[in-house]
Amino acid sequence: MGQVTAMPRNEDGIAAAIGVLKQKYGDALQTGQSLRDQHAHTTTWLTPQPPDAVIFPTSTEEVADIVKTCAKYSVPVIPFGTGTSLEGHVNAPAGGVCVDLMQMNKVLEVHAEDLNCVIQPGVTREDLNTHLRDQGLFFPIDPGANASLGGMVATGASGTNAVRYGTMKDNVISLEVVTADGRVIRTASRAKKTSAGYDLTRLIVGSEGTLGIVTEITLRLQGIPEAMSAARCSFTSVGTACEAVMQVIQYGIPVARIELLDEHSVAAVNAYSKLDLPEQPLLLMEFHGSEASVVEQAELFGQIAKDNGAIGYEATASTEERNRLWKARHDLYWATLQVRPGAKGISTDVCVPISRLAECVVATQERMKADGFVPMVLGHVGDGNFHSVVLLDMDNPEEVAKAEAFVSWLNELAISMDGTCTGEHGIGQGKMPYLRKELGDAVDVMAAIKAALDPDNILNPGKVIAS
Amino acid sequence: MGQVTAMPRNEDGIAAAIGVLKQKYGDALQTGQSLRDQHAHTTTWLTPQPPDAVIFPTSTEEVADIVKTCAKYSVPVIPFGTGTSLEGHVNAPAGGVCVDLMQMNKVLEVHAEDLNCVIQPGVTREDLNTHLRDQGLFFPIDPGANASLGGMVATGASGTNAVRYGTMKDNVISLEVVTADGRVIRTASRAKKTSAGYDLTRLIVGSEGTLGIVTEITLRLQGIPEAMSAARCSFTSVGTACEAVMQVIQYGIPVARIELLDEHSVAAVNAYSKLDLPEQPLLLMEFHGSEASVVEQAELFGQIAKDNGAIGYEATASTEERNRLWKARHDLYWATLQVRPGAKGISTDVCVPISRLAECVVATQERMKADGFVPMVLGHVGDGNFHSVVLLDMDNPEEVAKAEAFVSWLNELAISMDGTCTGEHGIGQGKMPYLRKELGDAVDVMAAIKAALDPDNILNPGKVIAS
Structure with missing residues (x-):
């Protein structure tokens, strides 16, 4: 851990796809090192793996066209919002093209009478709430960071308000999605509830960009409380x-x-x-x-x-x-990072049945103390979901090994309590080993779905399910 | 419509599978006509298509074994609860083995402190609430019928309380599922929320027995209000x-x-x-x-x-x-059926954004009047979801044709209002044409998932997505 696995690169395909896209999109495609570095994983301790190029589409049609080009050359496509995910979701272990969706940042429709709205994925949580305020409405999900709504869909974000208003899974009504072959689908109507076929909306929410790229989002809204x-x-x-x-x-x-x-x-x-x-x-x-x-x-x-x-x-x-x-x-x-200046922070994330919460939190503090870490524990305890922040000196191999062992121990403890290795941060690269420990053969079913919807494994490869 | 399509039958396979199962399960497998008839679609106007045999497993292991036997001979498996679904979900258009899950009717665990419980699929809604009452808890989803919880998972039921408490999709925490190859998987832990991989729980909810057979259900509970x-x-x-x-x-x-x-x-x-x-x-x-x-x-x-x-x-x-x-x-x-004794009732089900509800309901009444039907409209209007009941004489071809045209018109009206052809009854056999009209290419994505998880199409074939 900390160390991430590189995957085989399709050098010829990458060069060809970037050539075609550069020709078509000009300055909307960039290959400068610093921009690529900004689009690798930049949070917490996982090693960054930059993409080969970053492209900034402005419409669904452009996203579809970009995916079709990458599909033609079997090149990875990594969707990107604000880059605030914590488990290496936006790394490019096999290189490829990062699709930065932040130019697609329009609030398209607000249906105040229906308590919903339709937005593009680059709209941030704070921008949306600023836009809605005059109409007495708000979108409650709040993961802390001013993340893009597209990113929040991809990771299935939740946060402080989830105990009352649910998570992204409960608050996304419908999605427009570009599939691995560049088709554009809509997962549901704008009705408040539906029984029309398989719930593709909720399959895409939390799929971390591995099953499709979200290009439009219909969200449930709330009235601002009196x-x-x-x-x-x-x-x-x-x-x-x-x-x-x-x-x-x-x-x-x-x-x-x-x-x-x-x-x-x-x-x-x-x-x-x-x-x-x-x-x-x-x-x-x-x-x-x-x-x-x-x-x-x-x-x-x-x-x-x-x-x-x-x-x-x-x-x-x-x-x-x-x-x-x-x-x-x-x-x-x-604030926690300031406790030990220069240290890297690992924000772990587990969620247990609330009856086991006290036991799990206390055990976590004790183990952190025993390991010589400042035992910082915090979280959304109404859902049984908490984080501990481990501050470590990445140049001290003994500390790194201890931190790895601690994270591993905590994930297994949560799983042993019939809890999960991630309540809200997602699997990304960092939690893949625990997903299998938690869900066993169900991971094979996930892999079968991934293979069916993305047979060439071009959509954010190396995440959620190891290829 | 009314008329349902028969699918090719695998006569040799059906005979072989029933032979093997009879040998193993004895009287727990029945082939008498009247029992088979009771396990066909018996509600509303769709033509019943009985299975070739009905089997009553008592454990997950038995369900897995039954599915493995049927998979070996490529024989359809149709899960069955109380048979109260309305769109032909339990018909057997290609014959096969009906798996009646009502012997698996135990409440396995009640975790009052976590507000959840673990039950077998044959527990009915009323039985569960009777079981919970002493602990001050209840399960809020109420589709009207005293359905089995397994059936409610399969159809993604909702009903009168959904406006406050959500639908089955919002209230199922985790499922144990037997897959098409007879493996047993668990879709999630018992934690209140999770971001651990693809949301298989919500993919199975509402999949109408076409992706797996639910053998255990972890449900979110509510405290009985003061x-x-x-x-x-x-x-x-x-x-x-x-x-x-x-x-x-x-x-x-x-x-x-x-x-x-x-x-x-x-x-x-x-x-x-x-x-x-x-x-x-x-x-x-x-x-x-x-x-x-x-x-x-x-x-x-x-x-x-x-x-x-x-x-x-x-x-x-x-x-x-x-x-x-x-x-x-x-x-x-x-009550509505008594308005015209001897008539069959079609309970249609659409759901529209609430801003279009009045317009949709009024148009429905007018059209029913113009068609000469008693214009009965009722429903869960807080969600924009309503039903109209068409009472018709099945022996009058003109009336049947008018009813078919009406249902078709209403579904298309709801879809044109950015609504859905089914808010809660599901697709079954009756709504397959409208699913395509509503969601277009998204249905191909659903079909790809079905093909990946059930390549021989043995799980409740001929439902949701036409094979």
């Missing part, structure tokens, strides 16, 4: 914090966000975002609803927190204070 | 009723059920269920939540209804009265 409020409280241990979360979920409080930061994460946030939160395990909550419902939710939560020994429960209806807290939460990954 | 209440009100037209529904959804009222019955459906209900509802377009609502939230929802709804000219708004917190209303709603299909 009221929002936030609350926070501290606990003496992550175990009791997790216990409180479990009770909140069982009680059916429709909490919009419920996030855990352990004491080390709180310290990192305090330092980076200039806050003075108590450096103890912390729960951050957000409530959405009517004025009355938000008050009721906050009161119920306060009672459950108190019953579990919470300290310093504070609720706020101030938008400014709420935004400050959540901005700090969103900056947490960057 | 409070429930119901309300009803009448409107002078279905148009204004639909307008009110659209506003309720836009306003974000988390209504648990919102059902429309047109004046003819109300009359049918009154006659069948001995009620005296005003014979005008009617909305039936149900609210779930805390005591305070339920009161707030009912008040908000009442205001919106009034603004849209509702008449006779009545709310009730009485469990008995609520149950009586919803029992009547559930019996509606049987």
